[in-house]
Amino acid sequence: MKISTHDDGKLKCSIEYTLQKIGGKWKTVILWHLAVDGTLRYNELRSMLTGVTHKVLSQQLKELEEEGFVDRKSYNTVPPRVEYSLTSFGSTLLPILKQMHDWGTEHGDLA
Numbered sequence: 001m002k003i004s005t006h007d008d009g010k011l012k013c014s015i016e017y018t019l020q021k022i023g024g025k026w027k028t029v030i031l032w033h034l035a036v037d038g039t040l041r042y043n044e045l046r047s048m049l050t051g052v053t054h055k056v057l058s059q060q061l062k063e064l065e066e067e068g069f070v071d072r073k074s075y076n077t078v079p080p081r082v083e084y085s086l087t088s089f090g091s092t093l094l095p096i097l098k099q100m101h102d103w104g105t106e107h108g109d110l111a
Helices: 016-024 027-039 042-049 056-064 093-107
Strands: 070-075 081-086
Touching: 016 027, 027 042, 027 056, 027 070, 027 081, 027 093, 042 056, 042 081, 056 070
Parallel strands: none
Antiparallel strands: 070 081
């Protein structure tokens, strides 16, 4: 196996790249809920993520949208309504998320 490096000598790593895109405490959980539960409103997501702050959830959703994993649809209603859904690009992460789910189910203490 050949180990690739950047010009500055730092290792190139596909896992590091993946974690840069979907790493963090909440991103994978957000993606999983959108995959399993479908389109969700902001407050629905927030209620599913125990302990997440408004600031962090907003930032994580914004980053996932910027990366093309999540679609944000805003409706011009009173009160304002915003829905989030997984994009087709975001769906390419489903096999990884499913394996993470299965591993956690098998090895985690979820009782």
